[in-house]
Amino acid sequence: MTTRQGALVGAAFLLLTAFAATAQSLVSGGGKANHTARPLTGSFHSLTLNQPPFPFNPFPDLPVTQIKPGVYVYDDRSVEYVALRAEIAAKQAEDNAMMSAMKTMQVEDEESMGGGGMALMMGGSGPRLSIELVDGLAKRVSFNTQTGLVYRVEQSTNLQNWTLLETIVAESTNEAFFSFEQPNRFYRVIQNDDRIQFPDWQGFIEQYLNFDVWSSIQGTYHLELYGDGSLLYQTTQTVPVDGRFGVYDGQYDPNQWPNTGYYSVNNWELRVTVTPAAASQGSPQQPAQATVTKKSRRRNANRQGVTVQQYNAFAISVAVQEEIDNWMVIYFLSCYQGAPQVALDGSALNEFTTAGGVPSLYGTNWWSQLKNLVLNRTITDLHYFGHGGVSIIGSNRVNEGLTVGELKSSLLTTNPMTYVALDGCRTSENTDMLRAYIGHSGNIPRSDFREKGWDVRFGWGWKNAKPIGFVTQGTLLYKHFYFVGDYYYKLTERDPFNGYMLNTYEEAINFGQHPNPNSAWDPFLTRNTAGDSINYVGCYDCFFDE
């Protein structure tokens, strides 16, 4: 094992984990070791300390008593807590020092590092996990990153056997993954060798194959490109002075975009090895290696969409529901101009006769139909109005919502949507959900889409809890609907001669926020702040009809 290879292991555990790991060596007079007979997971209370329980057994060697199913008390009367805490503090200090030393070390031999990375690195500047419970149904685990570095996310149920959950190449300084309904699950993040990095990373390929690599090592690189497991290309060359190299499709012609075409390969893998030149100073460095993957993504040839509301989502009067129904018709007719609309059963809808029958979600069966359309990439466009959250549209009730977890494990990962409008509370408090739908998380200019061979996609939601529903006395909060209406009104305006749409998403949104006072709905509305908390991602200067 080299100095840095596999080193810089992330501090992926809470202090409690280290506490437990260290504690095992400080237990005196523990009971008979019979780990297999003793539970390792559950809720573990201390016999001597008044503290919250552990989600795992911190002292597997000590006697444990079950007080009810899944709840245990461990007998820690023999634990010397003062010495234990001193030990942990000393270990932390040592680890910090080691982390600092590792960052400055240029050359080390395998033996001096113990032949591998450290499994538990507390402190230091490695990734630190932050766990957030979102919408009561998912844990969002985020961690600090360095853009372009590779991170391995691993999971375990017993802190001993770890399996790879996901490999992430950081696109920014913070990345996240989700844990859905995974009891007794531990995660750790391991930062790979930082001598090979992947700048401007996007984990997918649409119409332009490219892998950009950067290495701090001066020497030679060898890269191998695999497509669906077959070696497609390999080369060995000297690392350029600026450290940048890579592989890309030289046949890609951006002038042909957005109709350049797709590759037949589904999964791409790049293996890079960089070997330092002969030692010039001190001991020779070890080669650095990295393997990264990208998925091919495609866009359905023909767009079709669903405009749908969660019916009676706000416990309102019949009159107000009728008003919402009328707004849904306006949205439906607008969305029809971007993509032909279908019912929840997938049958085509007619823009002239469907006005009274815009799809609605009444309950579990209707949600199942919507899930079928979305998760099986049947539709490319979705306008949703109803309840929402950071990781869900719909309700937390069983089968009456669509979660990020379902989206991330669906065919949307290879066929993201073209357009999604999530008109519900907090649907875009962060961009996780929009990203799960359309595969992008930032505001990206059209020129970037063209440059990188990406299909045009756009999505929007709300950053905050929208008082969409109703102010006191059951009155509809019209300005919210005015904004969405004005946005669509402006977005779908067409040139009278050639029929193309005239306004970009960005322009339509800004018009809705500032109709001054030419709102299609309120002649006196100069400034509509109801639209200020919109959050949008994707190609903001593209058109709805492309």
Next chain:
Amino acid sequence: MNSKNQLFLSTASVAVISATLFLWLWLKKRPPAEELNQPAMIQESPRGRHLTLQVANPEPESADASPVVLTLAAQQASEKVLELTRAAKFYKYDPTILAYQEQTNRNGHYVVFSTPSHAAQVLNGKVLKMMSFHDNSNADARDPDAAKSWYQCTGTWSEEEAVNETLELLKRLQDTNTLNAVAAGRREFKAVPISVTTPGGEKVRVSPFPTVRLYDADNILRVKAEYRAGATGVVGLTDWFNNR
């Protein structure tokens, strides 16, 4: 007069009277002239009649395009477009109006014009948007050949130059409302470099469309001005969005 002549005269008289009666009844069924001339809520422009239009460019590029008849309100709106094109140099602007669509409702008057080169939207007497079909950054969505000339856009423009030109344009338009609104807002300049291919197949990187965005104090986009780079410097405006 013999009986034969009498029969002929009688038949002729009946025919004349019948024809007169039929004509009278037919004319009676027609609505009055003023009712016929009521404008529809949405008017599609008629084609094929000549219109003498005051234009900035006296020699339209597509002289064979069918001119259209404008309503008085649409003609006034077209004047606003011409005001803008006089104040700003639109790249490859052809002012021949091919079609227009006009809406009048309780909120005012809206016209969108289509020329061979541009579309222009006029909302209550102000040009909200004017964009090129073939020469702006979005043109490749409509015109597959649009990007073929972008390799020539090797000129560059600084942020200061671009922002100043945009503010000067607002001054020339005497748009004090917008000038005041954007005075306290942020200003954004983007000249994104992209790869384009030359006719010879060589790939070059250019920034064809330096773009200025001016926001108000609420961070609302009020003005977007996209320019076209030439071989040196900038050759004209390609996209204009003025959210009043």
